[in-house]
Amino acid sequence: MNTNNKEITLEEFSKVDLKVGKVLNAENLKGYKKILKITVDLGEEVREIMSGIAKYYTPEEIVNKNVIVCTNLAPRKFGEQVSHGMLLAASNENGRPVLLTVLEDIKPGSKVS
Numbered sequence: 001m002n003t004n005n006k007e008i009t010l011e012e013f014s015k016v017d018l019k020v021g022k023v024l025n026a027e028n029l030k031g032y033k034k035i036l037k038i039t040v041d042l043g044e045e046v047r048e049i050m051s052g053i054a055k056y057y058t059p060e061e062i063v064n065k066n067v068i069v070c071t072n073l074a075p076r077k078f079g080e081q082v083s084h085g086m087l088l089a090a091s092n093e094n095g096r097p098v099l100l101t102v103l104e105d106i107k108p109g110s111k112v113s
Contacts, residue, residue, distance in 0.1 A: 017072040018088070018112035019043070020102055026059035031079055038062070038087065040069060043109015050076070050083035056096050068100040068112055 021040035029035040029050060036054045040047050049069065053062075068088040076083045089097035 015072070016070060019069055019071050020106050020108060020110040020112065021047075021067050021069040021085075021087075022108040023062050023065050023067060026057075026062050028054055028059065029078060029081060035078055036062075037081060040067070040085070040087075041108040042069065042071060043107060047071075047084040048081065049085045049087060050078045050081055051087045053087070053089070053097055053099070057099070062099065065099070066101050066106065066108075068102075 019042055021042050023038055024041050024046065025039040026036050029037045032050075032054075034052045034054050035050050036057070036059060038049045038051055040049055047069075070086045070088060071084075073086050088100040090100060092098055
């Protein structure tokens with residue numbers, strides 16, 4: 001058991017809204033070298049999310065991919081753009097983010113539990 005991380009209760013974890021999103025579009029965010037502007041289908045809505053993965057992924061690599069999105073994160077501004085969520089990723093041994101996805105095709109907006 002890793003004692004460096006603070007434990008949270010199941011009730012606290014249930015406040016995090018995680019959903020499967022399908023990447024509809026991705027482009028480099030003008031004025032930012034590390035940020036991609038990503039349009040994600042979350043089933044009942046489409047959102048724009050800014051993600052610091054441009055150094056590791058090209059826009060073409062992630063279009064049409066299913067990703068895991070935290071949908072209830074407070075919005076964050078990047079210049080004139082506002083990010084409405086966060087793509088989840090794990091870091092490999094070199095610190096490179098690896099986007100989290102699902103093994104099977106699933107409807108955008110499906111809740112992760």
